Amino acid sequence: MLPGIGPVNAIAVLFPIVYTLEVPPATVMILFAGIYYGSQYGNSISSILLNVPGTSAAAVTTIDGYAMAKKGLGGKALAMSAIASFIGGTLSIFFLTFFAPKLAELAINFGPAEYTVLMVFAFIALSSFSQGSLLKATISAFLGLAIAAIGIDSTTGVSRLTFGMMELYDGIDFIVVVIGFFAVSEILIMLGQKESNQSQMQPLTSLWITFKEITESLATSLRSCFSGFLIGVLPGAGGTIASFIAYATEKKILRPNQFGSGDLRGVAAPESANNSASVGSFIPLLILGVPGSETTAVMLGGLISFGIKPGPLLLETSPDVFWGLAASMFIGNLFLIILNLPLVGLFAKILQTPRWILMSLITMLCVVGAYTINGSEFDILLILIFGLVGYFLRRADFPLAPIILGVVLGDLIETNFRRAMIYSSGDVIIFFESNICLTLWVLAVVSLFAPTLINSIQKKVHSQ
């Protein structure tokens, strides 16, 4: 909800606490998932009342949401946002529980070569869908792999790039990297920015919404939920693209409309789509072990830290994680709508909290979080180093999500790659032999060109 402080930062600062408290993995995933999809709704508050999207996934909501708020209909827009989020979130959980086991049956045939190609596909998809240059995204991914290789080699037990420092023998904890690259770099960026003029915040008006208005937007919510889920399943796509596509589609389908000047359906479409996409992104995460966004990359790192290996066998080895998560999402969505409508006024007030309080609190949580992982001051220095590197990378337009993916998947991709090479006696043809490998290569090529098509849709939305 708070601009600049997205779900990644929230998860990054909370992770060390739950890790130290030895909370069961299923509970941790429920907590993180709650933050993830809860933030999709929370972002709409700042989008609608302040015209400042908390994350890029909420950018489209500002178009009609803020236009409505300026007309004195901010409450109505927020109510529609909550209802559309509920519809999108709840229906997509049905899709998740239906599709995930089917995909797991298919993925059970994966060997080391297939896993390697799958992870290459994940890198290509996430890099090509990252904003900006593909070359820079690829560099980011390899920087992540470079960080992941530090420490004891899991196959041979040889220490690599530790320079005799005991603190590096266990490798660099992924959460230290996340806190540094995301939270600390964000603090450094915010230090250079002037405080936004919160007096520009539109007043919160009545949340009352008529039954007719809900039914008029129902078809929009349902269509957007479906398209959002499909986009969410694709690694690398996610809420931002889902909301843009849903908005563009609805604008084309619904004529006449007032999209752009305050149409309730213009709020319903992106909100339903981004909530649905956030649920959809759990399929590649849990069933294939491939995160589709920076937030799910952090969650994957969290699962691995707790000794849980996401993948096709997750449903058999840790059914509590998968089904517990699915069940919690139903309850979570219900609570979101029950809590959000009466408490939206309170949430809007949080937006007016002075920045020096929020940023002091976040800095404190970053430093405390880094220390609690290993009880070492060395990790505090590491988050600072990664924060500075992250700051410069962001200024030079290098996306950070591929770095996290590199750090999280680095060990797995290396192990599978080396294993596949041993099986094939060093012949790389093993990565092109099976039908699964070939399908994944085709998908990787498609994902290379997909962003060009999506960019043209986004440009169309902006120009109209």
Add this chain to the structure above:
Amino acid sequence: MKSWGEGGADRLSAFIILGFGLAYGYAGKFIQVGFYNGDIGPHHWIFMVASVLVLLGFGLILRPTQHQFEIEIWEDWRKRLPLVTVIIIYSVLLPYTGFLGAMIVMMIVVAKLFGANWKQATLCSVTLSLLCLLLFDHLLGISLGRGLWLK
């Protein structure tokens, strides 16, 4: 703000990546490899990653994107450098003063950097530090660093 020429910033980033790739690959040479390496040993992966980074660095030198970024001059770092310094001071102080002392010092500086006055900064740092200590150390049992005299 000083603006770099078109592609100039990318070339600078590319040279840094290139240098990092070379250094990374060079460091990989010193990995102690056992008598059996298999088809691909622990150092080969390092060389692979380093080689790709070097190639990508070259790629960015040859084909910089249209991006221009502004190099910030000293005034913009007047706030960032104290933040960096105070975090380093926190990590140095922590083993001696413990969490509370080090955190109060750090938080006062952070709150001041984000625009609070002295009174607000002191109040904010003391309150948040105490609440944090109460929550983590006393309620959750997570040690935040007790310092020399409390050990």
